[in-house]
Amino acid sequence: MVTLAPEAPLLPAPRRSVLRRRSAVPGFGLTLGLTVTILSLVVLIPLAAVVIQSAKLSPAEFARAAFSERAVHAYLLSFGTSFIAAVINGVFGVLTAWALVRYNFIGKTLLNGLVDLPFALPTAVAGISLATLYSPNGWVGQLLTPLGIKAAYNPTGIVIALTFIGLPFVVRTLEPVLRDLAADVEEASASLGANRLQTIVRVVLPALGPAWLTGFALAFARGVGEYGSVIFIAGNRPFVSEIAPLLITIQLQQFELPAASSIAVVMLGVSFVMLLVINAIQAWSRRMG
Amino acid sequence: MGQGDHNPPPHPAGQADGAMGIHIRGIRKRFHRFPALNGVGLDIRPGELLALLGPSGSGKTTLLRVIAGLEFPEEGQVVFGDQDVTYASAAARGVGFVFQQYALFKHMTVARNITFGLDVKKRKHRPSKEAREARVEELLKLVELEGLGKRFPTQLSGGQRQRVALARALAVSPKVLLLDEPFGALDATVRKSLRRELRRIHDATGVTTIFVTHDQEEALELADRVAVLNKGQIEQIGAPHEIHDQPASAFVAGFVGEANRLEGEVKAGVFHAAGVALPAKDVAAGPAVAFVRPHQMVLAAKGQVAIEAKLERKVLNGPVGRLEALLARDQVLAAGEPGATVHLAVQDGYVFAKD
Amino acid sequence: MAKRALHATEDAPWVRWTVLGLVCLFIGLMLVLPLTSVFVEAWRKGFDPFLEAISEPDALSAIKLTLITAAITVPFNAVFGVCAAWAVAKHNFRGKALLITLIDLPFSVSPVVAGLIYVLVFGLQGWFGPWLIDHDIHIVYALPGIVLATIFVTFPFVARELIPLMQAQGTDEEEAAVSMGASGLKTFWRVTAPNIRWGLLYGVLLCNARAMGEFGAVSVVSGKIRGETDTMPLHVEILYNEYNFVGAFSVAALLCLLALATLVLKGLLEVIQPEVSGRAVR
Numbered sequence: 001m002v003t004l005a006p007e008a009p010l011l012p013a014p015r016r017s018v019l020r021r022r023s024a025v026p027g028f029g030l031t032l033g034l035t036v037t038i039l040s041l042v043v044l045i046p047l048a049a050v051v052i053q054s055a056k057l058s059p060a061e062f063a064r065a066a067f068s069e070r071a072v073h074a075y076l077l078s079f080g081t082s083f084i085a086a087v088i089n090g091v092f093g094v095l096t097a098w099a100l101v102r103y104n105f106i107g108k109t110l111l112n113g114l115v116d117l118p119f120a121l122p123t124a125v126a127g128i129s130l131a132t133l134y135s136p137n138g139w140v141g142q143l144l145t146p147l148g149i150k151a152a153y154n155p156t157g158i159v160i161a162l163t164f165i166g167l168p169f170v171v172r173t174l175e176p177v178l179r180d181l182a183a184d185v186e187e188a189s190a191s192l193g194a195n196r197l198q199t200i201v202r203v204v205l206p207a208l209g210p211a212w213l214t215g216f217a218l219a220f221a222r223g224v225g226e227y228g229s230v231i232f233i234a235g236n237r238p239f240v241s242e243i244a245p246l247l248i249t250i251q252l253q254q255f256e257l258p259a260a261s262s263i264a265v266v267m268l269g270v271s272f273v274m275l276l277v278i279n280a281i282q283a284w285s286r287r288m289g
Numbered sequence: 290m291g292q293g294d295h296n297p298p299p300h301p302a303g304q305a306d307g308a309m310g311i312h313i314r315g316i317r318k319r320f321h322r323f324p325a326l327n328g329v330g331l332d333i334r335p336g337e338l339l340a341l342l343g344p345s346g347s348g349k350t351t352l353l354r355v356i357a358g359l360e361f362p363e364e365g366q367v368v369f370g371d372q373d374v375t376y377a378s379a380a381a382r383g384v385g386f387v388f389q390q391y392a393l394f395k396h397m398t399v400a401r402n403i404t405f406g407l408d409v410k411k412r413k414h415r416p417s418k419e420a421r422e423a424r425v426e427e428l429l430k431l432v433e434l435e436g437l438g439k440r441f442p443t444q445l446s447g448g449q450r451q452r453v454a455l456a457r458a459l460a461v462s463p464k465v466l467l468l469d470e471p472f473g474a475l476d477a478t479v480r481k482s483l484r485r486e487l488r489r490i491h492d493a494t495g496v497t498t499i500f501v502t503h504d505q506e507e508a509l510e511l512a513d514r515v516a517v518l519n520k521g522q523i524e525q526i527g528a529p530h531e532i533h534d535q536p537a538s539a540f541v542a543g544f545v546g547e548a549n550r551l552e553g554e555v556k557a558g559v560f561h562a563a564g565v566a567l568p569a570k571d572v573a574a575g576p577a578v579a580f581v582r583p584h585q586m587v588l589a590a591k592g593q594v595a596i597e598a599k600l601e602r603k604v605l606n607g608p609v610g611r612l613e614a615l616l617a618r619d620q621v622l623a624a625g626e627p628g629a630t631v632h633l634a635v636q637d638g639y640v641f642a643k644d
Numbered sequence: 645m646a647k648r649a650l651h652a653t654e655d656a657p658w659v660r661w662t663v664l665g666l667v668c669l670f671i672g673l674m675l676v677l678p679l680t681s682v683f684v685e686a687w688r689k690g691f692d693p694f695l696e697a698i699s700e701p702d703a704l705s706a707i708k709l710t711l712i713t714a715a716i717t718v719p720f721n722a723v724f725g726v727c728a729a730w731a732v733a734k735h736n737f738r739g740k741a742l743l744i745t746l747i748d749l750p751f752s753v754s755p756v757v758a759g760l761i762y763v764l765v766f767g768l769q770g771w772f773g774p775w776l777i778d779h780d781i782h783i784v785y786a787l788p789g790i791v792l793a794t795i796f797v798t799f800p801f802v803a804r805e806l807i808p809l810m811q812a813q814g815t816d817e818e819e820a821a822v823s824m825g826a827s828g829l830k831t832f833w834r835v836t837a838p839n840i841r842w843g844l845l846y847g848v849l850l851c852n853a854r855a856m857g858e859f860g861a862v863s864v865v866s867g868k869i870r871g872e873t874d875t876m877p878l879h880v881e882i883l884y885n886e887y888n889f890v891g892a893f894s895v896a897a898l899l900c901l902l903a904l905a906t907l908v909l910k911g912l913l914e915v916i917q918p919e920v921s922g923r924a925v926r
Contacts, residue, residue, distance in 0.1 A: 023735045024359040024379050025818045025899045026828030031731040038724050039746055042795055046761035047753070049771065053764050092670045102653075103660060111667075113907050114675050119850065120903035120910075121679075122806045122857025124877040125896040128884050129678040133684060139681065140673065164674050196655065225754025228859030228877070232884065245756035249864060252760060257769055264757045271752040275745070359819050379823040386823040392816035396838040406824030461824055506814065 014031030022196065050268065054261040066262035074244040075266065081155055081243075086170075087161035089219050090212060093170025100171070101178045115171050123228025129277055130161055133230040153235030158243065161229040166219030173215035174208060181207055210285025217281060221274040307494055308336035309370045309464045311356065316365035318351055325351040326362065327521035333499060338491050340508035341501045343518035345542065349501045350389075350469055352518065356499065357467050358382045369464065385458030385496075387468040391450045393442040399453050400425045400438035406461035428456040431490060448479040456485070459494065461527060466491075468500035472507065484511055503544050517541050539641035542580035549586075551579045551638070560640045564596035564633075569640035581638035589634035596633045680920035682900050697894035705871045706879035706895070712787070713862075713875060714855045716922025717794045721851050722844065725802025729840075730832070732803075733810035734818060744807065750799040758796045769857055785867030790875065794859040798851045805847030806840055813839055842917040848909065853906040857899060 019110075054062060099105075102114055118126065134151040135141045144151050151157060181204065189199040227245040235241045244267055251260035311333040318326040325348045333339050341349040351503075354360040356367060357377035367375045374382050394402050404421045429435050432452035442450055451471065457468060460549070471487065473479040488511055491498050499594045502508050508515045509529040516526040517540070525537040536542035543550060552563030560569040567579055587594035650656065655663070697703060728747055732740060750758065756917050764770050766783040776783060784791045817839070821831040859877040868871040868882065876895055883892035 024354075024357075024822055025734045025815050026378070026822065026831065027730060028735045028737075031727045031736070032735070033745070034722070035728040035731050035747075038727075039743075042792070043750060043799060044746065046765050046796070047749075049764040050757065050761050085741045092666070095663050096667050098669070099663055102655070105664060105666065109911070111671060113911050114671060116907055116910065117675050117679065117903065120853045120857075120906040122859060122877045122880075122896075124859040124880045125682060125857070125899045125903075127680060127859075128880060128892055128896060129682045129685075132889075133677055133681050135678050139677065164678070167674060183653045196650070196659075221752055222759070225752075225757070226860075227754065228863075232881075243859065245754050248754075248756050248760060252763065252864065255769070257764065257767075260760060260765065264754075264760050267754050267757055271754070275749075275752050279745070357823055359823065380825045380827065382823075383825070384823055386820065388816050388820060390816060392820040394817060394820075394835055405821065405826070405834070409821070409824065409826040409830045457820075457824070477692075644885065 041193050047268070050261050050264050053257060054265045056256050057262065061258070062262050065256075066266050067257040070238055071240070071244070071247060071266075072261055073239045074234070074242050074247045074263075077155060077241065078224050078244040081158040082162055082220050082226075084165075085166055085223050086216050086220040088159070088163050089166045089170045090216050093174060093215060094165070094208070094212065097171045097174035097178055101175060105134065115168050118167050123165070124227070124232075126164055127161065127232035130164060130229065131157070134160055134233065152233050154241055155234075157233035158230050158234065158241060160235050162223040162226060165226050165229055166223050169219040169222065173211045173218065177208055177211040204267040210281060213281050214278060214285065217274060217278045220261035221271065221278070224270060224274070302405060309497055310335045311465060311497065311499075312366075312368040312423055313352075313356070314366040314368070316352070316355055316362045316367070318348075318360060318362040320354060324521050326355070329365070329518075329521070329523055331516060331523060331526065333497060334514075336495050336497055337513045338488070338498045338511065339500075340512035340515045341386065341499060342505060342508040342515050342545070343503065345503060347518040348521040349503075351521075353467050353469055353499060353501045356465070357384050357386045359386070383459065383461065383464045385463035385466045387451075387454045387458050387466070387471055389470045391442075391454040391472055391474075393450060393453060393457070395442055397441075397444070399429075399434070399440050399442065402442065402453060403428055403438075403457045403460050405457065420481065424460060428460055431493065432456045432486070446479075447475050448483060451475065451483060452486075455490065459490075459496075463496060466494075466496050466498040468498070470502060471628070472502075472504075480507075486544045487511065494622070509545070517545065533547065536580070536639055539578055539580070539639075539643075542639045542641070546582060548580040548582055548639075549633075551581060552643075553577060553579060560638075564594060565635045565638075566594055567638050567640055569636065572640050572642050576643040577640055579635075579638045579640045580644055581635050585637040586633050586635050589632040593632075593634045596635065597630060645850055648786050657916065679900060685889060686897040688893075689890055693890050693892045694897070695892040697888075698838050698898060700891075701876065702871045703879060703891075703895055706876045707898070708786070709790070709874065710856050710876040711908075713790055713794050714852055716791050717798055717855045718848055718852050720795055722800055722802050724799070725804075725806055725847060726840075726844065728803040729806035729810050730836075733807050734815050747803050748800050750796050753796075755797055755858065755860030756864055757762050758861040759793050762792050762796075762865050784865050785869070785873060787873070789865035790862050790873065792860050793865045794823055794855050797861050798854045800845065801851035802847035802855045805843050805850070808841040809840060810836075842913055846913050849906055849913070853903060856902055 054066075057065065096111075096115065099117075100108065131152055132138050133140050134144075134157060136145050136150070136152070138152070141151055151160060185203055186199055186206070189203045190196075194202065195240075225245060227243075227249075230243055231246055234243060234246070236246060244263060248260050248263050248267075251263065253255075311331075313329060313331040313333075316326050316329040317324070327348075328542050329348070329352055331352075341352060343349045351360060355362050356375065358377060361376055363422045365375070366373060369382065379386075394405065397405070400422075403425050407416055407421045407424065410416075410456060415421075425438055426435075429438055432455055434449060434452050434456070437445070437449065442453065445453065451474075455468075455471075458468075468487075472483055475483065478497065484507060487498075487500075500512075509532070512529060514527060515529055515532050517524045517532060519540045525532060527535075533546050536545065537609070542548055551562045551565060551575075553560055555561075555569050555572045555574050558568065558570045558572075559575070560567040560572070560577055564577065565579065565581075569577065569579075686697075698707075728743075741854070757822060763784055765772060766776060766789065767773055768777070768784075770784075772783075783792070817835050818831050821835045822828075826834065857877055858875075862875055863881070865880055866875065866878055868874055868878055871883065874882065876899055880892050880895050880899070883889075883895065
């Protein structure tokens, strides 16, 4: 390394200020400060309230409130129906995404727009509409009744509502991946002698795996917390068709704040775990991609 | 343009006459754990056209951005004229910066892009609308884009965008013009003509100009002086012919110009390798490398110490025939038909101790 | 004419038709029928009862409350979203990934829990309950509570839309503006804002749809006082539980129109600027 003879006298060294500049783009301190402040006031501190409220209970009391027989039934129902709904969406989501990306047909634009309907339609509207349709004398319900199928006011109804709510997730996470899946991979597979089914099963579907899992997990997570669309079609019978979020509102109406908070803490814990799982899946899929 | 007068008289508010010297002292800057700049010192003379040359990852772009105020170092000092600007904002420095991908504002016309720097001045410092329009015309003429002021950037070719970026940077009459790989995104022919263009514009405006490049031909042809960077440090700074003919380090000898790298040993001030003996007075005894430019080798006379090589390819264009021969691992000049065995004498070269 | 072999990426016709048939059946049962049935039920007794149902005082007050809530929530979250995106997308700092996760957090919290937390903070038995009563300030079972709960559930929409968009756009243009002497505010208005306007509109659109349609969180904090703290989705529930189906579906039909308008505008935005699409889901 060449040391340079200074051609100009050195000025006194600048003092490094505490708020040393980090970036040339201005406004960092202001916007980050505002963001963190609002985030804390609106989201973090109120969320902490529910944890603190339930911490007022002794562990035994907490267990009794959070894991009463009724509550456990509610959790199992919420998880079970969300899981089944996510599986249904997993299957039909692949088909829908496949049709949207690979086929050209009349009404494709319409179908594409409709897929997002559950994001845009208020859940209460979906709830009363599904309840009316699938009730024993509704349009669909009266076709099912002679077959001995009861599709409303029981867990089946909950699955229907959660399928509606979770429908866009799998489709919308799969679509970009399917679109980016280069045709040459399939052509290579075909040129190596694989038939169409082998190509799809061995080449295409494995490539969709991480995205499918992400969509599945998002749909499942959404289903566990869902309230508005479910309560109209569920029937809401304790131990049979009473979901966990509903139990929170019931406890709240009876001014059982600690009990409501305890159930809420369990649900927050589940959300948190789901968030970690989804992040892990996405990190994994980025590595794969 | 003021080369040579290296000690500018201290004006309280920078250089009134436009051309301004820049002094850089001991700059250190790291990204996460990776040190991008490792104690860089550099003096840029008022009005000179300086090239920062180095391979990718050598820190040259980071150094340019530190000078511009787009990055801030952990240590060291940047002085414009007689003002310390190390932690001053880019806005306060009065630099013109031409980005590698131009960073033109896509939603503005060419004219609006060029006057942006004047439009955003505070009302009392802002030139009148007529003055700004006149400035646009003047600059469009300077970069030879008359009549294109109403176009949008997407309607221009790569070379035209580059000119707009240059005009935009010059509009605020910067004290320093900084260009990051100015020709990197252009094809070879446009690149050559824009190179001459930049030299012409620099000579017309006289503004101190620094540009970053990884292309040694560009740096040697265009710049008044070239600073060679490697691993966040300056290896050598000097006029193009000095960099080429008197490389200060093994890195510079290998990076700038064509050279054959020969490994050998220095004993008693002489470099020895198979078929080669070169004077190496200042090099400590021990393993060493020699860099030999093609013109420093000739076909050996009978009995001379020489390298034996096999002729690979013969290129004859112009008065000097160029022949590529297969050495142990290097290419050298020779004469004969492909396949023939030739003897080459190394007459001169640059010897450095191996580290 | 000889039959051409299928291209390597082509499905056999029977596969095509089966897939399309299944998709149509699924979408029909799950989306088209429910949507149609809302309008059919609303207009079952003709157009006049529908008009009557949506113009009776309680319905009008619900519509008004919903509009007011959206008018406060959406601008608030838009400003927050731009702020957060500016900090996150244009700068580097430690803890950035954590901050993004925290901004996304409300999406993974059940709406009922979102309502509950504000009851716990501002309700009668809550942290500030006694103090608020002493000063005659009503938050829970009043407009502020409804607005807060709505802000919570719509919190990430704008930020989540803008962060990837602004990250993809990089900082070159902002740096160019700053190097020419532009201040932070001028850089934002003249350079950044024109680049993000469609993305911002997209986020605002989704945020608005959710804000007007939110049910779970609002139902916990509203107290459902007819004509006072009753938003449109809550009004739908009240009427439905009173077996006033025409009334319930009439208000629901209005909300459906809102949803359809949202979808159409969203589709248009995706045509105008393809980069904005597909971020509603991550």
